Amino acid sequence: MKHSFIDRYAALDSPLHLLDARTKLLGFTVLIGAVLLVPPGKPFAFFAYFFLTAALMGISQVPLTFVVARTLVILPFVLLAGLALPWRTGDGWTLFSTLLLRSTLSLILLILLTNTTRFAELLRGLRKLGCPRILAMNLGFLYRYLFVLTEEVMRMRQARDCRRVGSARPRAEMKLLGSMLGTLLLRSFERAERMYQAMLSRGSSGDFPILAPRRFSWRDPAFLAGLGLFIWMAEFLT
Amino acid sequence: MHIPDGFLSNRVAVAFDAISGVGILLSARRVKLEASARAVPMMGVLAAFVFAAQMLNFPVLGGTSGHLVGGALLAIILGPVPAVLTMATVIIAQALFLQDGGLIALGANIFNIGGVTAFSGYAVFRLLWRNDGGGRRLTVAAFAAGWISMVLSAAGCAVELAVSGAIPLRLGLPAMVGYHALIGIAEGGLTASVLAFLARVRPDLIETPRRVKLGAGEWAGAFIFVAIPLLILALAGSSSLPDPLQKLIEPGSAPSAKAGDAQALFSTLRLWEYSWEFAALVAVIFLVFLAGRIVHGGKAHR
Numbered sequence: 001m002k003h004s005f006i007d008r009y010a011a012l013d014s015p016l017h018l019l020d021a022r023t024k025l026l027g028f029t030v031l032i033g034a035v036l037l038v039p040p041g042k043p044f045a046f047f048a049y050f051f052l053t054a055a056l057m058g059i060s061q062v063p064l065t066f067v068v069a070r071t072l073v074i075l076p077f078v079l080l081a082g083l084a085l086p087w088r089t090g091d092g093w094t095l096f097s098t099l100l101l102r103s104t105l106s107l108i109l110l111i112l113l114t115n116t117t118r119f120a121e122l123l124r125g126l127r128k129l130g131c132p133r134i135l136a137m138n139l140g141f142l143y144r145y146l147f148v149l150t151e152e153v154m155r156m157r158q159a160r161d162c163r164r165v166g167s168a169r170p171r172a173e174m175k176l177l178g179s180m181l182g183t184l185l186l187r188s189f190e191r192a193e194r195m196y197q198a199m200l201s202r203g204s205s206g207d208f209p210i211l212a213p214r215r216f217s218w219r220d221p222a223f224l225a226g227l228g229l230f231i232w233m234a235e236f237l238t
Numbered sequence: 239m240h241i242p243d244g245f246l247s248n249r250v251a252v253a254f255d256a257i258s259g260v261g262i263l264l265s266a267r268r269v270k271l272e273a274s275a276r277a278v279p280m281m282g283v284l285a286a287f288v289f290a291a292q293m294l295n296f297p298v299l300g301g302t303s304g305h306l307v308g309g310a311l312l313a314i315i316l317g318p319v320p321a322v323l324t325m326a327t328v329i330i331a332q333a334l335f336l337q338d339g340g341l342i343a344l345g346a347n348i349f350n351i352g353g354v355t356a357f358s359g360y361a362v363f364r365l366l367w368r369n370d371g372g373g374r375r376l377t378v379a380a381f382a383a384g385w386i387s388m389v390l391s392a393a394g395c396a397v398e399l400a401v402s403g404a405i406p407l408r409l410g411l412p413a414m415v416g417y418h419a420l421i422g423i424a425e426g427g428l429t430a431s432v433l434a435f436l437a438r439v440r441p442d443l444i445e446t447p448r449r450v451k452l453g454a455g456e457w458a459g460a461f462i463f464v465a466i467p468l469l470i471l472a473l474a475g476s477s478s479l480p481d482p483l484q485k486l487i488e489p490g491s492a493p494s495a496k497a498g499d500a501q502a503l504f505s506t507l508r509l510w511e512y513s514w515e516f517a518a519l520v521a522v523i524f525l526v527f528l529a530g531r532i533v534h535g536g537k538a539h540r
Binding site: 028064074100113135147181 | 240248263266276278279280291294299331334336339436440443
């Protein structure tokens with residue numbers, strides 16, 4: 001079964017991939033914050049950020065088609081949420097387009113962040129930036145077992161579809177789905193139990209160690225400084 | 239219900255980031271103090287479970303599909319504090335992997351989908367449930383927990399959007415709550431049928447909630463997820479700090495949308511003043527259902 005769609009390009013080797021995870025977390029968060037702060041009357045600032053995002057995408061070597069496809073999946077929800085805006089009296093359309101631009105830009109930036117950083121490194125970056133250990137471990141377990149459980153779900157779905165035609169009445173459907181989810185839940189429980197035993201017997205400290213740790217290099221301050229300069233220019237010169 | 243970046247005003251988004259951040263820190267601390275090391279892989283795998291379970295869609299009306307959100311279910315099985323932590327994990331992962339919900343809006347999303355569902359679902363279940371070995375009582379309590387958790391969560395979302403000035407409360411609240419009152423039927427039904435299944439197969443898991451005593455952590459959580467937001471809402475609504483979104487909205491906007499007046503936000507829902515917009519909304523929802531019906535119908539005949 002094929003489902004490695006989540007962070008398919010995280011293991012590339014571009015300059016953006018080589019940055020420390022902390023740098024990228026901080027940088028992208030600040031950048032998204034800056035995009036969200038652009039007031040509606042400033043189309044040039046949006047142009048500037050759009051240009052920067054495109055440049056980052058180019059540097060990162062993440063294919064355009066992938067980014068566009070991922071954006072198109074989410075965009076309908078954004079549109080639906082903004083549906084009420086154009087009916088505002090006055091500048092409803094300005095507000096609508098502003099929200100749309102802000103959302104789309106931050107969406108693309110978020111896609112770039114997760115597709116330029118391996119998840120294990122992202123976690124270590126989060127951890128070093130003060131994220132509680134339990135949360136970081138939860139995220140680590142989720143990432144590792146997501147694929148296992150997803151396959152389990154796909155097998156169960158296939159088994160169900162093999163054994164029946166069409167769909168049942170809502171009540172029966174609900175009961176069936178409840179049993180499937182319950183089974184999945186029990187299997188997850190038992191898997192967690194086995195994982196705990198395995199961790200215990202191997203003397204786990206709770207953290208996931210990563211080989212070949214990355215350190216700050218000259219690129220990291222350069223990236224952050226460049227970003228800061230750009231945001232300053234976008235804020236004050238446009 | 240995941241709010242994307244750009245819809246919440248920055249003040250509201252950051253306020254909720256702070257609330258959820260503090261909530262997560264406290265929950266992490268409490269779980270570390272109270273639970274055994276066993277609980278950590280359990281929460282991680284259950285987070286993966288929720289993530290995977292959300293792939294199991296079911297048709298709701300026409301062609302739109304719903305899926306289990308799971309906040310209430312997790313809270314009933316694990317207790318509310320670990321449930322919040324687990325749901326926060328899921329929501330962070332959804333934002334990072336699927337870009338479902340924004341990065342700055344993460345706090346608000348964790349608050350609505352994690353905190354509110356877990357604590358309200360748990361409270362309702364505890365109020366209604368008596369251990370009758372998976373009988374009617376369990377079904378009713380679980381259904382109510384699932385349904386109410388969805389409705390409250392949607393209401394929270396609508397209020398946040400309204401305070402941000404993105405969608406007026408008179409339009410957003412009925413639309414969000416109405417839609418999620420429908421979706422909530424499925425959430426409640428699924429919560430009930432999963433718990434009924436567990437009561438049949440592993441009754442020991444269902445009995446555990448009885449042993450969980452409401453400690454300081456739960457009260458603190460209830461405080462954080464109920465009282466503080468009300469305070470923040472009042473402050474955000476009444477303060478006159480400048481905000482880009484608000485600045486834009488102030489001149490010539492609809493009377494109810496003035497984010498500067500908390501009173502106006504919570505005044506009676508005079509829908510008829512918005513009849514035009516509401517009709518448009520209903521029409522669009524109807525069209526979505528219709529389109530879904532056609533797509534879904536096509537699938538069924540295949």
